[in-house]
Amino acid sequence: MGAHSQYVALRSLLQKKRELKMVLRIGVVGAGIEGMSTAINIQRQFIDAQVTVIGADFSPRIRGKAGSTNCGAAFIMPEFLAGTPQELQKQWTKATHDHLVKIYYGPDANRLGVNMASGYALFTEIGEISKGPPHWAETLFGWRKATPEEMSVFPEKFLDGWNFGTIVVNPGIYTEYLYDRFRLRGGKIVQRRLESMDEIANDFDVFACSPGLGAFELLKDETMMPMRGQLIAVSAPWVKFFYGYEKDDETLCYIIPRVNDVILGGTFQVGEWDTTLDADITKRILDDCTEIVPSLKHAKIVDEWAGLRPGRPSVRLEYEHRELDSGKKIHVVYNYGHGGAGVTLHWGCGQMAAGFVKDAIEKNGLRSLL
Numbered sequence: 412m413g414a415h416s417q418y419v420a421l422r423s424l425l426q427k428k429r430e431l432k433m434v435l436r437i438g439v440v441g442a443g444i445e446g447m448s449t450a451i452n453i454q455r456q457f458i459d460a461q462v463t464v465i466g467a468d469f470s471p472r473i474r475g476k477a478g479s480t481n482c483g484a485a486f487i488m489p490e491f492l493a494g495t496p497q498e499l500q501k502q503w504t505k506a507t508h509d510h511l512v513k514i515y516y517g518p519d520a521n522r523l524g525v526n527m528a529s530g531y532a533l534f535t536e537i538g539e540i541s542k543g544p545p546h547w548a549e550t551l552f553g554w555r556k557a558t559p560e561e562m563s564v565f566p567e568k569f570l571d572g573w574n575f576g577t578i579v580v581n582p583g584i585y586t587e588y589l590y591d592r593f594r595l596r597g598g599k600i601v602q603r604r605l606e607s608m609d610e611i612a613n614d615f616d617v618f619a620c621s622p623g624l625g626a627f628e629l630l631k632d633e634t635m636m637p638m639r640g641q642l643i644a645v646s647a648p649w650v651k652f653f654y655g656y657e658k659d660d661e662t663l664c665y666i667i668p669r670v671n672d673v674i675l676g677g678t679f680q681v682g683e684w685d686t687t688l689d690a691d692i693t694k695r696i697l698d699d700c701t702e703i704v705p706s707l708k709h710a711k712i713v714d715e716w717a718g719l720r721p722g723r724p725s726v727r728l729e730y731e732h733r734e735l736d737s738g739k740k741i742h743v744v745y746n747y748g749h750g751g752a753g754v755t756l757h758w759g760c761g762q763m764a765a766g767f768v769k770d771a772i773e774k775n776g777l778r779s780l781l
């Protein structure tokens with residue numbers, strides 16, 4: 412049987428089960444990169460379940476206050492995750508890196524917004540951190556210290572450096588692919604802003620919840636914290652390497668070539684909710700980036716934005732039998748609070764969240780609905 416006939420047969424089986432109300436109904440809140448990777452990994456576990464994603468906003472609008480997925484460069488490197496156990500960071504990063512490397516070496520990498528770049532992390536001080544290796548050194552490709560010869564090409568203030576290769580994603584393009592892949596397997600996507608989980612409590616047997624910064628209001632998670640980042644996208648196809656360094660706690664400088672542009676950044680302003688562009692920051696980003704790659708002064712600015720990373724003391728990835736305001740109890744798996752590393756972790760977290768959904772279904776006898 413060809414792929415299309417198999418798909419038609421599966422659709423008609425699902426339709427029959429739906430009519431008999433025998434299909435397990437799984438609701439995923441959040442249509443960002445975390446919600447979509449969770450939803451697709453759930454589909455891989457339960458091919459005959461009806462999986463529905465509910466999101467207030469979808470890519471490419473998940474930007475600024477609407478969410479974070481379309482804001483990132485997005486560079487694969489697990490940083491700014493202090494409260495999340497290193498073993499989990501490693502596991503999630505490796506799973507995501509492996510998944511994206513497969514896409515990169517496939518025929519559609521460019522179309523799906525996935526590229527690979529090597530480059531330099533630079534340091535203005537020599538210390539324990541600059542000496543390395545970082546905990547993710549074995550996960551990404553070819554981490555090593557930059558040689559004195561390599562360092563000699565940079566401004567004198569840079570005293571130390573690392574060289575490594577990693578995957579870079581244009582999340583706007585890549586998330587469109589996740590939507591297509593999800594729909595192709597029979598997934599349903601609904602646009603709706605929820606004030607409370609009670610609104611959909613009776614619609615599903617089990618839930619996954621990835622509302623990003625929206626967890627602050629929807630789940631009353633007061634540990635959520637915006638981490639503002641301002642970026643510029645330029646056209647500079649001659650820039651092939653990435654570069655980055657931390658100026659101070661809230662001032663970053665980075666240059667990251669993606670499939671269709673080069674991202675210049677940035678900031679890391681913890682607690683700042685305002686996504687209005689700040690012209691002084693734009694100027695500072697351009698000055699800092701051209702100090703490292705002077706030819707960027709000829710690059711044309713194609714876009715500029717500020718977004719909010721969904722910060723939390725640690726990523727929340729766990730199951731809860733949650734009692735809602737109405738008193739109804741739901742089975743829910745949370746997967747949110749990835750801060751500045753949501754793209755880096757998304758596939759590994761989606762796999763683990765789907766595993767927790769499977770456990771919840773099996774342990775609570777929900778499987779018997781099938």
Ligand SMILES: Cc1cc2nc3c(=O)[nH]c(=O)nc-3n(C[C@H](O)[C@H](O)[C@H](O)COP(=O)(O)OP(=O)(O)OC[C@H]3O[C@@H](n4cnc5c(N)ncnc54)[C@H](O)[C@@H]3O)c2cc1C
Pocket residue numbers: 440441442443444445446465466467468469473477478479480481482483484485486487488603604605606621622623624625626629639640641642677717718719720721746747748749750751752753754755756
């Ligand atoms: C400037 C910047 C640079 C970044 N750079 C990188 C990088 O280089 N590498 C990296 O790994 N990560 C990076 N990130 C972080 C990364 O983008 C995020 O961690 C990731 O996108 C979070 O995805 P998410 O799906 O959890 O949240 P979001 O993308 O915010 O999605 C949340 C979803 O939930 C929905 N939602 C929220 N509330 C409700 C509600 N009440 N009802 C219904 N739906 C709701 C939203 O509409 C949306 O669909 C960066 C982020 C920013 C802002």
